[in-house]
Amino acid sequence: MRNCDILVIGSGVAGLSFALHCADFFKDKKILVLSKGRFEDSNTFCAQGGIAAVMDRIKDSYEQHIEDTLRAGDGLCNPEIVEMVVRDAPVRMLELMDWGVEFDFENSELELAKEGGHSKHRILHCKDHTGTNVLNVLVEQCKSRSNIELRENHHVIELLKSDEKNECIGALVSDELHAYPIYADYVMLATGGAGQVYACTSNPEVATGDGIAMAKKIGAHLHNMAFVQFHPTVLHTAQNNKPFLISEAVRGFGAILRNAAGEDFMYRYDPRGSLATRDIVSRAIFYEMKNEQTPNVWLDLRHLDKNEFERKFPSIYAHISNLGIEVDKEMIPVKPAAHYFCGGVQTDSYGQTSVSRLLASGECAATGLHGANRLASNSLLEALVFSHRAAKLLRQSFVASEQSFSDISPVMMEPCDVRYKEIMTRVQEIMTEQVGIIRTKNGLEKAKDSIERMMAILPANKMNVELKEVENVVTVAHSVIENSLQQEKNCGGFFIKEYELENNHL
Ligand SMILES: Cc1cc2nc3c(=O)[nH]c(=O)nc-3n(C[C@H](O)[C@H](O)[C@H](O)COP(=O)(O)OP(=O)(O)OC[C@H]3O[C@@H](n4cnc5c(N)ncnc54)[C@H](O)[C@@H]3O)c2cc1C
Structure with missing residues (x-):
């Protein structure tokens, strides 16, 4: 039916x-x-x-x-x-x-x-x-x-x-x-x-x-x-279990990215400075964090009109203020995060x-x-x-389907197993370490191996929603890796370290 x-x-x-x-x-x-x-x-x-x-x-x-x-x-x-x-x-x-x-x-x-x-x-x-x-x-x-x-x-x-x-x-x-x-x-x-x-x-x-x-x-x-887009600026906090986004429009409003030394570093990477495209800004932040061994860079709004900022960005202002950050006196700690497929x-x-x-x-x-x-x-x-x-x-x-739909009795869902969450966390770690903003061929091969091993241990034919989500994450992760290995040059949000000099990209 x-x-x-x-x-x-x-x-x-x-x-x-x-x-x-x-x-x-x-x-x-x-x-x-x-x-x-x-x-x-x-x-x-x-x-x-x-x-x-x-x-x-x-x-x-x-x-x-x-x-x-x-x-x-x-x-x-x-x-x-x-x-x-x-x-x-x-x-x-x-x-x-x-x-x-x-x-x-x-x-x-x-x-x-x-x-x-x-x-x-x-x-x-x-x-x-x-x-x-x-x-x-x-x-x-x-x-x-x-x-x-x-x-x-x-x-x-x-x-x-x-x-x-x-x-x-x-x-x-x-x-x-x-x-x-x-x-x-x-x-x-x-x-x-x-x-x-x-x-x-x-x-x-x-x-x-x-x-x-x-x-x-x-x-x-x-x-x-x-091609996974990393947003350059989510709020960095100690817990960071649900990273909060600081919209690009805040940089459009005039906020400037600074490294731990206080330098407006983006001009070293792109003439558009803090308003370069996301791939360029994310990679630049990645390098700055790596060079300075810091978990974040900073977004500086101190030179801007605080009241106007609050008027234009009420949700962001409220979120930041609730954490005790005063935008006219101190900078906001930010870092990149996976954002868009x-x-x-x-x-x-x-x-x-x-x-x-x-x-x-x-x-x-x-x-x-x-x-x-x-x-x-x-x-x-x-x-x-x-x-x-x-x-x-x-x-x-619109043409109605000619398919005869067979009535199937509902199937009971099965209970969740704690191992599903553990596998999910492990996949997320592998993807972040090996298939993130900056990738290497060796890292991609290793990630492929690890993900394939996980695919093999996932229980088959179990009706559980959490398990289905893990399966989906694993499938998507595998597709990202396979397609990454097929790329022959750096392009947009995609970046393999070995191609860096060849392409003269960041
Ligand atoms: C923090 C943040 C800020 C952003 N800011 C902007 C912006 O300013 N401008 C802009 O253009 N884009 C922005 N984006 C991107 C944009 O929001 C998304 O690309 C867009 O909303 C996607 O819309 P969608 O309808 O495809 O998916 P979603 O809005 O994500 O909706 C997906 C729906 O599918 C449902 N779903 C998923 N899996 C299943 C399933 N198995 N069974 C049943 N239902 C399922 C979900 O419950 C959800 O209802 C932002 C994204 C984020 C995360």
Whole structure:
């Protein structure tokens, strides 16, 4: 029995905006959105800086946004996709405003911020909690559509594929007690990123790369998995179990990175100083920390207007102040952390994957926009553009599946084993040490060996959500390593030490 017409896995910006468009295009179809945690457990909820779009074509231009994106992507972007996304951006922003997102305005004009790698002020934002505002608006809009059903705490543990055809037919879902199949005509994968593959990440705990791993398991092509973006500035604290991000927009506002000697070191690495692209800033920080044997560098705001900082970045200001840091008197300790997966499930320009009836959008997808390195604030935009295009594609070509869906009885979930957590921690350590900001060929080979040994000891056929997450993290880690070993030169966020001199990179 078919349980819904369109199944959406993930309730971040990609999943919810796709569900909304589908609900409006197909009044008679049922759209089911599943989320493994609560709505706020997503990268979207955490997004601070904003969304890049050319809203003022006198002070800015599509050509400049395209050029900045291509430059960050370091030769690996698909130029046609970049142009398409950049040109679609203003319409998607107006749509968000129509749905109820209140971007910041100044003197009745959009207040546009500037971030690393952007040549112009073009970031629309809601103070420093843009993602939270966008997510809340999308959730409310979805709740108002009678043909959308939202289910939190429903964890997809496998994608289902037809035995006869290369076709996705639904997913195996756990509601904590049981696992049962949900069948659909089309499945949208919107499961977000995989920051949890690393020990230090800006991503929440749900970001275990489930969609990427599950898609791989049913034969979908992955692309550019080597390209993991490290954000240069998460707050460094003694505990650091949940690193807090200090948005790039803070450097756009004028904050300066300094090393332990107080030097504004970034100009030694790039003429754009603290506003160079993330890959360059992260590597520079890595070298400074290594040379000075310190666990962090510093972000200096002491020369800036404290009240204006508080007005523009209320969440960051509150978080830092609660830790007792006075930004007008002392510097903020920061360090890099795994932040964004540029690679993922390969899609075409409408979000179609290599498996029929399986679409992908958002951070789990590799669309060709980011290439070797994502330009700041292009990712919420990418999700909005591709989710809209995928829904448009279905509007034009929806065909009910001919698959006969067999009823399977729910299976009981099994208890967690402490060893799963231990394996997860070990994988995160290996990835951080050997497959992080600076990689070596030898380190990659060693990491591959260790990860393969872990793959071999993971228990097979056990129905447990934590175990599935470990399997997914291991699968993603392995794909990152394999794709890293295939790279022949340093590019964007990807860096192998042996290639350093050849490429004359940092
Ligand atoms: C701290 C931080 C700040 C950021 N700031 C910005 C910014 O300013 N601008 C910008 O453009 N980008 C920013 N990003 C990146 C951006 O937020 C993400 O790329 C984007 O939100 C991804 O959206 P998504 O819908 O693809 O995934 P997410 O928002 O992560 O949503 C994924 C969803 O999938 C669900 N899910 C995952 N696995 C399963 C499963 N097995 N079963 C069921 N559900 C599942 C999750 O529960 C979640 O609901 C930031 C990211 C972080 C972490």
